[in-house]
Amino acid sequence: MSDFRSDTVTQPSVAMKEAMMAAPLGDDVFGSDPTVNALQTMAAEMLGYEAALFAPSGTQTNLIALMSHCQRGDEAIVGQDWHTYRWEAGGMAVLGSIQPQPVANQPDGSLALADIAGAIKPDDMHFARTRLLVIENTVGGQVLSAEYMQAAAELAKSRGLATHIDGARLFNAAVSVAQEDGSDPIATARRLCQGYDSVSICLSKGLGAPVGSLLLGSHELIKRARRVRKMLGGGMRQAGILAAAGHYALQNNVHRLAEDHLNILTLASELRRVCEESPLLKGKVVVHSPNTNILFMDVQPDIAQDLLAYLAADNVLVTNGYHQAPSGQMVRIRWVTHMDVGDKDISKAIQAVSAFSNPVNGGHTIQ
Numbered sequence: 001m002s003d004f005r006s007d008t009v010t011q012p013s014v015a016m017k018e019a020m021m022a023a024p025l026g027d028d029v030f031g032s033d034p035t036v037n038a039l040q041t042m043a044a045e046m047l048g049y050e051a052a053l054f055a056p057s058g059t060q061t062n063l064i065a066l067m068s069h070c071q072r073g074d075e076a077i078v079g080q081d082w083h084t085y086r087w088e089a090g091g092m093a094v095l096g097s098i099q100p101q102p103v104a105n106q107p108d109g110s111l112a113l114a115d116i117a118g119a120i121k122p123d124d125m126h127f128a129r130t131r132l133l134v135i136e137n138t139v140g141g142q143v144l145s146a147e148y149m150q151a152a153a154e155l156a157k158s159r160g161l162a163t164h165i166d167g168a169r170l171f172n173a174a175v176s177v178a179q180e181d182g183s184d185p186i187a188t189a190r191r192l193c194q195g196y197d198s199v200s201i202c203l204s205k206g207l208g209a210p211v212g213s214l215l216l217g218s219h220e221l222i223k224r225a226r227r228v229r230k231m232l233g234g235g236m237r238q239a240g241i242l243a244a245a246g247h248y249a250l251q252n253n254v255h256r257l258a259e260d261h262l263n264i265l266t267l268a269s270e271l272r273r274v275c276e277e278s279p280l281l282k283g284k285v286v287v288h289s290p291n292t293n294i295l296f297m298d299v300q301p302d303i304a305q306d307l308l309a310y311l312a313a314d315n316v317l318v319t320n321g322y323h324q325a326p327s328g329q330m331v332r333i334r335w336v337t338h339m340d341v342g343d344k345d346i347s348k349a350i351q352a353v354s355a356f357s358n359p360v361n362g363g364h365t366i367q
């Protein structure tokens with residue numbers, strides 16, 4: 001099976017499991033699990049924050065951040081496509097009594113600074129209190145530059161807002177920038193976070209840990225966050241067994257994200273070539289340019305269901321959804337590379353699309 005559905009499907013490696021087995025454990029609700037504490041300290045130092053908090057998921061670290069920054073009736077500015085707005089079951093509204101103020105995403109994934117400024121409410125009893133700006137990086141696999149990140153943080157600060165980064169894949173962004181300018185990925189990650197009050201990082205995506213996310217911020221914020229985590233049921237006891245995997249992931253799996261980025265470039269260019277050469281697919285497929293480890297391929301609906309069935313039958317797993325393109329509705333297929341898909345899987349995926357696109361070779365037949 002070649003599983004391109006998400007970088008969340010990665011399995012812990014043998015070495016990671018050994019680190020988990022060897023970890024000294026305590027009770028983290030008492031704050032006395034040495035492995036959790038070591039992970040939190042290490043992550044905070046890595047990204048230039050005072051403190052950190054380990055939690056079961058990125059959805060939870062985001063919600064903890066929102067509820068630590070905002071009170072009931074406060075408002076958070078988010079992107080229309082942000083995970084915090086669209087993909088977290090409305091948690092900030094349901095559980096935090098926080099009003100989301102969505103802003104349209106630009107084609108590069110960012111929010112226009114003028115739109116952010118325009119969404120900030122004046123201090124008037126008719127309005128919710130605008131309290132927080134949330135930025136996501138990477139967003140749909142796209143990297144927001146350090147320059148943009150700084151500009152957005154400065155705008156928020158100048159208007160008295162707190163700032164949070166949903167950095168589920170922040171290290172993919174950092175590694176991508178580092179691939180381009182030769183900088184150190186860790187230093188670049190720190191630069192991307194500079195000026196933000198908090199950031200949430202997923203350990204269970206491309207970094208390869210089975211479970212866990214981190215929220216980083218000031219001592220004061222993390223103290224509030226600890227209470228919110230308890231309230232949400234995220235206080236875990238011998239959590240060091242999981243934190244050990246995260247510690248291993250931060251130590252060993254950041255730099256290698258570059259391989260996933262190279263793999264997806266190969267996948268994109270080969271898929272583009274196959275589609276271009278195929279009478280069946282030519283003009284019916286748009287292969288977008290990947291920035292990090294996520295590739296979108298928009299396929300016309302008349303052919304998409306057959307292609308998806310063909311891939312599934314060949315054990316090539318992808319996800320899909322509908323996408324409103326300027327030219328009409330398309331089926332958007334998402335490919336994600338990660339440490340558990342290697343060269344063989346990339347070849348197999350290309351081979352499968354190629355076989356589908358070429359009926360002469362026993363692939364797809366047009367009904």
Ligand SMILES: *Cc1c(COP(=O)(O)O)cnc(C)c1O
Nearest residue numbers: 057058059060083136166168202
């Ligand atoms: C995956 C992800 C999260 C957190 O997801 P969990 O599955 O709850 O860990 C948050 N934000 C973004 C942008 C993500 O991609």
